[in-house]
Amino acid sequence: MEAVRIRLKQRTANYRREETIDNKMTYPLPPFSTVIGAIHSMCGYREYHEMDVSIQGTYGGLKKKVYTDHCFLNSLQNDRGILVKMMSPDLLSGAYVEVAEAKKSQGNDFYKGITIAVKNEAYLQEYRDLKDLKDSISTFQKERIKESFQPKLKKLKASLKQRKEVYKDDKERLERIKAREKELTALDKQVKKRLKDYEEQHYKIPYSRFRTLTKGPKYYEILTDVELILHIHSSHEVLEDILQNIYNLKSIGRSEDTVEVIDAQMVELREVEESVQSRYYAYVAAKAVKNEWIIMEESEGITAQGTRYFLNKDYHIAEGKRQFHKKAVVYASGHYAEPNTDMEHIYADIPEEEDGETYLVNLI
Numbered sequence: 515m516e517a518v519r520i521r522l523k524q525r526t527a528n529y530r531r532e533e534t535i536d537n538k539m540t541y542p543l544p545p546f547s548t549v550i551g552a553i554h555s556m557c558g559y560r561e562y563h564e565m566d567v568s569i570q571g572t573y574g575g576l577k578k579k580v581y582t583d584h585c586f587l588n589s590l591q592n593d594r595g596i597l598v599k600m601m602s603p604d605l606l607s608g609a610y611v612e613v614a615e616a617k618k619s620q621g622n623d624f625y626k627g628i629t630i631a632v633k634n635e636a637y638l639q640e641y642r643d644l645k646d647l648k649d650s651i652s653t654f655q656k657e658r659i660k661e662s663f664q665p666k667l668k669k670l671k672a673s674l675k676q677r678k679e680v681y682k683d684d685k686e687r688l689e690r691i692k693a694r695e696k697e698l699t700a701l702d703k704q705v706k707k708r709l710k711d712y713e714e715q716h717y718k719i720p721y722s723r724f725r726t727l728t729k730g731p732k733y734y735e736i737l738t739d740v741e742l743i744l745h746i747h748s749s750h751e752v753l754e755d756i757l758q759n760i761y762n763l764k765s766i767g768r769s770e771d772t773v774e775v776i777d778a779q780m781v782e783l784r785e786v787e788e789s790v791q792s793r794y795y796a797y798v799a800a801k802a803v804k805n806e807w808i809i810m811e812e813s814e815g816i817t818a819q820g821t822r823y824f825l826n827k828d829y830h831i832a833e834g835k836r837q838f839h840k841k842a843v844v845y846a847s848g849h850y851a852e853p854n855t856d857m858e859h860i861y862a863d864i865p866e867e868e869d870g871e872t873y874l875v876n877l878i
Contacts, residue, residue, distance in 0.1 A: 521776040524740040547826035565748035566877040570796035574739030783861035791850035792874040800842040811848030820844035
């Protein structure tokens with residue numbers, strides 16, 4: 515069975531574990547979806563091409579890298595974080611100006627100027643003027659609309675309703691009364707719309723440019739001196755595309771996790787006819803370990819179990835969302851396979867050269 519074998523190196527890598535937030539932990543090897551996505555991008559594919567993948571490799575060390583996380587809260591807070599004004603609020607942009615910063619964890623007030631460090635007096639005054647305008651609009655709505663205009667309007671409508679009963683047999687007068695009712699209804703809608711438009715233009719839009727920003731230290735786990743051996747099985751056309759475009763492969767994982775391709779070639783995967791042991795760490799199918807098609811090395815009479823993961827491979831779209839197909843695997847080392855006619859998806863990549871390396875391949 516033909517496949518492409520790719521050997522590559524990465525100076526650093528983070529294969530992000532989805533469930534981690536404050537400490538962005540990494541998988542020890544890239545998940546299948548990460549590798550498949552990189553291959554598709556490399557080949558310029560816009561639709562999914564079926565492929566099975568074997569991922570194995572090593573890394574030199576694991577370290578943590580500190581970075582400053584910038585988080586914009588969903589709502590503007592008057593007493594915490596950093597008050598900022600967005601320069602391009604309608605764009606995906608990091609352009610902002612710091613207006614003021616809260617000095618304590620609580621008890622601060624940007625509007626009143628309590629325990630804050632002012633960084634831009636003009637924008638802070640704009641923020642305060644907008645808060646005052648909101649109070650004025652609320653007062654106007656309460657005193658002039660709800661407590662004055664609407665009660666009068668309600669009284670007029672009640673009077674018109676009574677007059678309709680009185681003149682129900684006078685068609686001409688009844689039509690004039692109904693027309694007046696429509697005028698009052700239209701006036702009510704117009705007043706509400708004008709107030710809403712004024713609030714939108716003079717308060718809501720300018721106020722939406724102010725945001726609450728929080729900063730804090732978070733961490734990346736970084737693998738160093740990574741070596742990967744990838745085996746890709748697919749149609750012959752896809753394998754040819756991979757070989758033709760292999761040097762378009764720029765990164766795996768983050769965009770800054772660049773790759774150095776050592777070699778890529780078409781190989782023939784064969785059934786395991788004699789014992790084959792891997793010298794690399796690898797993702798192997800949990801089913802293969804359970805059925806002992808792949809045997810874990812013993813240490814002091816105890817069989818190692820490896821680390822179990824459910825890794826994304828590919829996905830389909832359901833109700834506008836990605837639904838990933840997950841694969842149960844074991845992250846294993848020191849594992850080997852013996853000849854077994856019942857084995858599934860386990861092969862040997864045997865080199866033609868006498869001094870070449872034999873790889874134990876478990877396609878997922």
